[in-house]
Amino acid sequence: MTDFKQAEQCAARLSALAEPNRMRIIDALRTGSRTVTELAMLLKVELINISVHLKKLRDADLVQGKKFGRFVEYSLKPEIASEDGAVYLDLGWCRVELPAVK
Template sequence: MNQVFKALADPTRRMILDLLRVKDRSAGEIAEHFEMSKPSVSNHLNILKNAELVLVEKRGQFMIYSLNTTVFQDVIQWLMEVRDRSED
């Protein structure tokens, strides 16, 4: 869970997640939306992948990134449990 929150703490990574919320994209398509080097975008994608917030699938010569909604559901469930405990 710590990796998830660390990944979500960065605004660039949150923007990447917003892009993937609309549709699955290749690393190149994601990089087009940022004024930073492709290796920097790749680093952000690796952090999201390690936190299991994104899934990666090889399609031909491209790596396609998509949201892993299961992890978001787990985070929401954890937050709801924390809220419920604080109300007791």
């Protein structure tokens, strides 16, 4: 049986992914790091909305940010991204590959 902490982390990750723009952000980060501005222009979404979505993804431990001067570059956490661009989500009892957004 899954313990409570593991189930809680799984629920947080699934909740973070339950929004189309967050899935698009994950997809955009498959190819490398991007700033909020780059993501906003690529996805045609307001900067503030991208920031809110990135906060939710950070809280779910799916993305990380690295500060460069006044900019932050976001990337997928190493444990969910593989060298071939695939993204894997560890749900505790199974590991799921997230498909590319088309």
